[in-house]
Amino acid sequence: xxxxxxxxxxxxxxxxxxxxxxxxxxxxxxxxxxxxxxxxxxxxxxxxxxxxxxxxxxxxxxxxxxxxxxxxxxxxxxxxxxxxxxxxxxxxxxxxxxxxxxxxxxxxxxxxxxxxxxxxxxxxxxxxxxxxxxx
Numbered sequence: 001x002x003x004x005x006x007x008x009x010x011x012x013x014x015x016x017x018x019x020x021x022x023x024x025x026x027x028x029x030x031x032x033x034x035x036x037x038x039x040x041x042x043x044x045x046x047x048x049x050x051x052x053x054x055x056x057x058x059x060x061x062x063x064x065x066x067x068x069x070x071x072x073x074x075x076x077x078x079x080x081x082x083x084x085x086x087x088x089x090x091x092x093x094x095x096x097x098x099x100x101x102x103x104x105x106x107x108x109x110x111x112x113x114x115x116x117x118x119x120x121x122x123x124x125x126x127x128x129x130x131x132x133x134x135x
Contacts, residue, residue: 005035006132007114009122018059018068020132027121030114035101036133037069042097043112046090048078058130071119071129079119087112 006020008029014021021029041052053072060067091108094100102108122129 002135003034003036004132004134005032006030006134007032007035007118008130008132009118009125009127010130011127012058015058015068015070015128015130018061018066018132020068020134021130028118030111030118032101032111032114035111035131036099037131038099039101040075040115040131042099043090043094043115044075044078046093046097047082047086048074055131065135067133069131069133071122071131076119076122076129079115080123082116082119084116 004020006029008015008021008024010021010024010028014024020031037055040055044052053074055069055072058068058070087109090112091105094112095103095105095108100108101111118129121127
């Protein structure tokens, strides 16, 4: 079973649709697979040097096969302020953690780049950042 993972920037009302911002603009979302909040938490710890705050559910369906999580504001702020010169060192640390979602640097780099871009977009547009997971 594969997990669809849509990261997106939206209003709380759009996140409540619980559809991963289906049909939304490409600049407001990034689509990956097998990424859960547990894979993002060690990344935050590497970047921020502190434990990751809890991702809270924004919406979910009755059988829990689709759930939208809100990124904590602290996580969005840290990703938005990420120093791009740290990509290689952060990837080196992230790939050896227990919950890393991918086993190659290319996919990890693409995911980190997407998270940073979305966090910057969320900050610039005054929106929230979300993770939608679907089994």
